[in-house]
Amino acid sequence: MKKVAFLLTIIISSAFSPIYGQLSINDCYKKAQANYPLVKQYGLIEQSKAYSLSNADKGYLPQFALSAKASYQSEVTKLPITLPNVVIKGLNKDQYQSVLEVNQSVWDGGVIQNQKKITEASSTVEKQKLDVDMYVINDRINQLFFGILLLDEQIKQNVLLQDELKRNYGQISSYVANGIANQADLDAVKVNQLNTAQRKVELEATRKAYREMLAAMIGEPIKEDTYLAKPSAAESASLSETINRPELQLFDAQNNLYETQKGMINSKNMPKLGLFVQGGYSNPGLNMLKSEFSPYYVAGARLSWNFGGLYTKKNEKKLLENSQQNIAIQKETFMFNTNLKMTQQNNEIEKMKQLMRDDDEIIRLRTNIKKSAEVKVEHGTLSVTELLREINSEDQAKQNKVLHEIQLLMSIYNYKNTTNN
Known part of the structure; x- marks a missing residue:
C-alpha cells in the first residue's frame, strides 16, 4: 500500500512539474536582463547615491x-x-x-536638503538611462527566439519534403524498370534530394548559431533538444496602444532633476x-x-548673505528652463517616432493575418495539383521535371504558411516591445 501511495505521489508531482528543457520567450527576457553585464551598474548607482547622501548629511555636523x-x-x-x-x-x-x-x-538656506534631493534625482536619471540601455536586449531576444522557431519549422518541413522525395524516388525507380521513365528522370529526383539535404544542413547550422547566441544572451547553455515554447494565439492577442517605454520615465526623471536644481539656486542665495x-x-x-x-x-x-548670486540667478533658471524645453522636445519626438513605428507594425500584423487566411487553401490546391501530376507521370503524360516543380511548389506553399505564422508572432512581439506592454 505504501508503494502504491509513493508511486501516486510521483505521478501527481510529475504531472504538475514544468516540462524539462522548455524555454519561453518571457524566460529569455528575464534571464538576459539578469545576465547582461550592464546590470551590475545598478548596484554601483545605489552605492554612489548612498555615499553622496551620507556626505550631505555630514553637513549638519x-x-x-x-x-x-x-x-x-x-x-x-x-x-x-x-x-x-x-x-x-x-x-x-x-x-x-x-x-x-x-x-x-x-x-543654511536649504542647501543641504536640496543637495540630497539633487542626489536622489540624479540617481533616478542614471537608473532610467540604464533601463533604456537594458531594454534594447528584448529586441535582440525577439530576433533570436523567433529566428529559432522559424528554423525549427523549416527543418520539420525539410524532413517532410525529403520523405516525399524519397517516396517519389521509389516510384520513379519502378517507372524506369517498367520503361515509363528514364535514368535522367531518376537523376532529376536525386538532385532534388541532394539539394534538400544540403538545405537541411544549412538550416541546422544557422539554428546552431542562433541557439549559441541566445545561450550567450541568457547566460546558460541551451541543449540541442531544448524546446522553445511558441507563444499561443491567446497570449499574443491583446495589443495595447498605451506606451510604457522606459524612455518616458527617463524624460520625466531628467525634467525632475532640472526642477530640483532650481531649488538649489534659490537656496544658494538665501542667508546663512x-x-x-x-x-x-x-x-x-x-x-x-x-x-x-x-x-x-x-x-x-x-x-x-552673499548677494553676488542674485546677479546670475535669473539666467541660471532660464538655462534650466531651456534644458527642460529640450527634454520636452525630445519626448515629443520620441512619441512621434514610436507612434509611427506602431502604425507600421500594426499594418504588418494585419498583412500577415490576411496572408494566413489563404495559406491553407493554397496548400490544399497545391497538394491536389501535385497528386494529379503524380498520376499523369504514372500514365506518361507528364514529365518528371514538371512533377518535381509541383512538389517544390507544394513545399513552398507549406514554407510560406510557416513563415507567415512566425512572422505574425514576431510582428506582435515587436509591437509589444515598441509599447512595452
Missing part, C-alpha cells in the same frame, strides 16, 4: 578647523604717551598663534546662520598689551 601661524613684523603698535616712573613694554615683533574653531550650521566657538593659544593673546603666551576663547553667532 559641527565643522572643525585648526590653524596656526608664526609671523614677524617690522613695527608694532606703541602707546603715544609716556608716564613718569612707568615703563610700558612694547609688543614683540615676533608673534605666534594657534586657533581651533568649531562652526555649527543653524540655517551659524554658531561658532574659537579657542586659541597665542602671543600676544586677546590682551594685546600683554606680551606673553596666553589662552583665550571667542564664541558667537555669524550671519552671512
